[in-house]
Amino acid sequence: MLSFMEPLRGRFGSLVGEMSPRDRTLFLGLILFVYLVALGLAGWAGSGLLGDLQSRIATKSDALSRLEVIEGEFVANTAKVTEIEATLRTTASQDLASFVEKAAQQHNLTPNLKAVREKGVSTTGNLVETSYAVELEKVTLAQLTEFLSEIEAGTYPLKIRTARLKTNGAPGTRLLTASFEVAAYKLEETAPVAGGAE
Numbered sequence: 001m002l003s004f005m006e007p008l009r010g011r012f013g014s015l016v017g018e019m020s021p022r023d024r025t026l027f028l029g030l031i032l033f034v035y036l037v038a039l040g041l042a043g044w045a046g047s048g049l050l051g052d053l054q055s056r057i058a059t060k061s062d063a064l065s066r067l068e069v070i071e072g073e074f075v076a077n078t079a080k081v082t083e084i085e086a087t088l089r090t091t092a093s094q095d096l097a098s099f100v101e102k103a104a105q106q107h108n109l110t111p112n113l114k115a116v117r118e119k120g121v122s123t124t125g126n127l128v129e130t131s132y133a134v135e136l137e138k139v140t141l142a143q144l145t146e147f148l149s150e151i152e153a154g155t156y157p158l159k160i161r162t163a164r165l166k167t168n169g170a171p172g173t174r175l176l177t178a179s180f181e182v183a184a185y186k187l188e189e190t191a192p193v194a195g196g197a198e
Contacts, residue, residue: 088157088187096132096158096184103150104136112139119181126188131161134180138168144176157185 019027097116104113119131136144151158162181167174 084157085187088185090155094156096130096156096182099154099156099158100132100134100151100182103147103154106150107143107147109136109139109143109147112136112143123188128186128188130184130186132182132184134182136176136178138175139178141176144178159183159185 100116101110101113104110113135114137115133115135117133119133121128121130123129136147139147148160152160159182160180161183164179166177168177169175
């Protein structure tokens with residue numbers, strides 16, 4: 001490498017030596033100018049590249065933050081689903097009619113409970129939703145409130161979808177007739193397939 005550069009150095013030295021002082025100053029100024037321009041271009045290109053890299057890093061960091069939030073939500077939702085499924089399994093052997101009848105019995109409303117009828121069934125995935133019509137007659141507002149609190153606060157997975165109330169009797173002795181549509185939920189457990197792959 002050094003032996004290759006020696007002739008070039010000699011030629012450059014003799015070229016510069018043959019120049020007048022004014023030409024030598026101009027030539028060296030030109031070389032310095034070209035060097036500074038090259039250095040400036042390299043700095044500008046490096047600055048643009050650095051800016052691009054910083055932008056990419058910021059984008060990736062933002063995407064990573066969003067993914068971490070999504071992962072946290074997924075973990076929390078998975079835990080919630082597991083908890084709900086466990087609750088559904090504990091009530092799998094009990095039906096809504098017996099649960100409602102027991103609640104009515106606890107509040108001395110058995111004679112007032114006129115119907116707990118199944119209306120329809122729908123399935124989404126392994127979740128079975130069964131609709132029931134529940135009817136109570138001749139109850140006070142306090143009795144009705146206590147009864148509803150009992151069934152809604154219980155462990156049975158249900159949701160009161162609609163309610164209709166009618167009043168009967170003279171003022172001061174009015175009683176209520178209440179009709180509810182209640183949705184009850186169960187898991188449809190799938191049995192393992194016989195002779196499946198091990």
